[in-house]
Amino acid sequence: MTTALRAARTDGLSLLDKLQEAVRPEFAMELIHTDPTHPVFARGQCRVIGCERGAWTKLLCNSHYGRWTHEGRRDLDLFATTTGPVVGGHSDRIDAFDLRGLPLQLRLEIAYSIQIRHDQRTIRLVPMMVNRLVRLVIAAKVGSLLDHGLERWTLLAHEHGLTDTGGRAMGQLRFAWRQALDLAEGLDAEAEFARDTWRAAALGARPSPKKVPPICFDHIPQRWLREAVKRACRYRLGAGKAFGSVSIDERALRWFAAFLHRHHPEVDAASGISREVLEHYLSWLTAAPELSGNTTNTYLVVLRSFLQACHRHDWMPGLSGRAALYLDELPPRPRPLPRFIPEFVMTQLEDPDNLALLPDETTRHLLILIQETGLRANDACLLEYNPVIIDSAGWPCLKYFNHKMTTEQLVPLSQRAADAVRAQQHHLDSRWPARCPKLFPSPHANPDGAQPFSYATLRHRLAAWQQQIAYTTRPASP
Numbered sequence: 001m002t003t004a005l006r007a008a009r010t011d012g013l014s015l016l017d018k019l020q021e022a023v024r025p026e027f028a029m030e031l032i033h034t035d036p037t038h039p040v041f042a043r044g045q046c047r048v049i050g051c052e053r054g055a056w057t058k059l060l061c062n063s064h065y066g067r068w069t070h071e072g073r074r075d076l077d078l079f080a081t082t083t084g085p086v087v088g089g090h091s092d093r094i095d096a097f098d099l100r101g102l103p104l105q106l107r108l109e110i111a112y113s114i115q116i117r118h119d120q121r122t123i124r125l126v127p128m129m130v131n132r133l134v135r136l137v138i139a140a141k142v143g144s145l146l147d148h149g150l151e152r153w154t155l156l157a158h159e160h161g162l163t164d165t166g167g168r169a170m171g172q173l174r175f176a177w178r179q180a181l182d183l184a185e186g187l188d189a190e191a192e193f194a195r196d197t198w199r200a201a202a203l204g205a206r207p208s209p210k211k212v213p214p215i216c217f218d219h220i221p222q223r224w225l226r227e228a229v230k231r232a233c234r235y236r237l238g239a240g241k242a243f244g245s246v247s248i249d250e251r252a253l254r255w256f257a258a259f260l261h262r263h264h265p266e267v268d269a270a271s272g273i274s275r276e277v278l279e280h281y282l283s284w285l286t287a288a289p290e291l292s293g294n295t296t297n298t299y300l301v302v303l304r305s306f307l308q309a310c311h312r313h314d315w316m317p318g319l320s321g322r323a324a325l326y327l328d329e330l331p332p333r334p335r336p337l338p339r340f341i342p343e344f345v346m347t348q349l350e351d352p353d354n355l356a357l358l359p360d361e362t363t364r365h366l367l368i369l370i371q372e373t374g375l376r377a378n379d380a381c382l383l384e385y386n387p388v389i390i391d392s393a394g395w396p397c398l399k400y401f402n403h404k405m406t407t408e409q410l411v412p413l414s415q416r417a418a419d420a421v422r423a424q425q426h427h428l429d430s431r432w433p434a435r436c437p438k439l440f441p442s443p444h445a446n447p448d449g450a451q452p453f454s455y456a457t458l459r460h461r462l463a464a465w466q467q468q469i470a471y472t473t474r475p476a477s478p
């Protein structure tokens with residue numbers, strides 16, 4: 001990576017220009033102070049009474065941690081209540097990201113990565129991690145992180161002793177490097193639409209608690225078809241469709257492209273898509289053994305809408321007016337989509353011994369609520385901290401958003417469900433005294449509890465739990 005990359009761009013703005021525009025004033029300073037109670041930038045306040053510094057490890061600030069280890073790691077509670085305050089002058093580096101000594105562009109590159117961590121709220125970033133990274137970068141005598149490739153940085157970090165405890169520092173360096181590269185290359189929507197791979201973030205998609213994989217169009221071998229699919233997808237995004245839904249559109253049309261490629265290689269333009277070809281596709285896809293009935297139906301519905309839109313907007317010049325699918329040709333959906341949690345799993349939840357085997361309270365309460373209310377797991381995972389309201393008859397009801405029907409709904413709560421909600425709120429209050437925004441927060445990478453529990457995590461835990469039950473279940477005694 002060289003200065004050439006920093007200079008070469010399409011819109012005439014240098015990376016420095018872009019950084020100066022992107023970094024907000026509170027992150028544009030050489031010394032960025034943080035609050036020990038900040039959910040992302042701190043681990044809470046030092047547990048030593050009267051000490052106002054942010055905790056580094058064992059809920060002790062760096063100075064008190066040093067003193068504790070020096071004194072032979074005696075009983076922590078006793079230490080915290082009996083030791084004196086930190087002596088010596090107050091350094092302005094305490095609880096601050098110290099970016100002094102860095103050339104302007106480099107400083108803004110690192111500040112930009114801190115700002116993004118702040119906005120994403122998925123990883124805790126304590127100042128000391130960054131301050132270690134700053135020492136490494138100063139020693140490297142570069143003007144930009146992009147002056148070295150990541151391999152070279154890894155090597156330098158190793159030489160600098162940033163290997164073990166500096167793991168988090170290195171993670172932040174990689175992150176900052178990637179963010180600077182994105183900014184330098186122009187992470188703007190037009191450039192992204194022109195690519196064959198679309199990233200949700202570059203297209204300004206709503207940040208999602210789930211990881212959103214990019215949409216890749218290069219699986220569509222026919223250029224003319226790929227361009228039309230991209231136009232259709234762009235149109236759908238513009239109409240407010242979620243990035244994930246548009247991703248399904250692409251996957252559906254990829255099947256059509258693969259079919260043409262394999263079974264009708266003679267079709268080399270839109271005019272080649274005849275009714276006969278479509279009828280062949282209909283029977284071929286319906287018989288595809290690797291697709292479920294629901295998926296087959298979805299893929300055909302997508303193709304039908306795609307062809308309609310191509311006619312309407314003339315996205316595929318030469319497309320025959322007869323190239324269409326009709327509603328009554330589509331195979332019916334085999335049955336309503338199954339509930340996410342199988343019934344036999346639910347019945348096992350009635351046994352308190354089984355419930356006790358679940359890994360934590362959040363999972364337990366979540367499952368009880370799903371079992372008692374019949375909520376879809378996805379809807380339950382997204383509940384707000386207090387979803388309970390009292391109806392006109394004085395009965396507690398759960399207010400939730402039904403994502404499948406995109407509507408708000410009310411469901412009366414059983415005593416057991418109401419108890420589970422209350423117990424869960426109580427559990428959250430002990431961990432997030434300042435109030436957790438979600439009723440079922442994700443257990444990982446979630447400093448302020450704003451990320452909801454994900455269905456993937458739940459499914460993973462259920463699978464492990466099932467296995468455990470299978471191991472521990474014994475025949476009932478007579």
Ligand SMILES: [Zn+2]
Nearest residue numbers: 046051061064
């Ligand atoms: Zn302290």
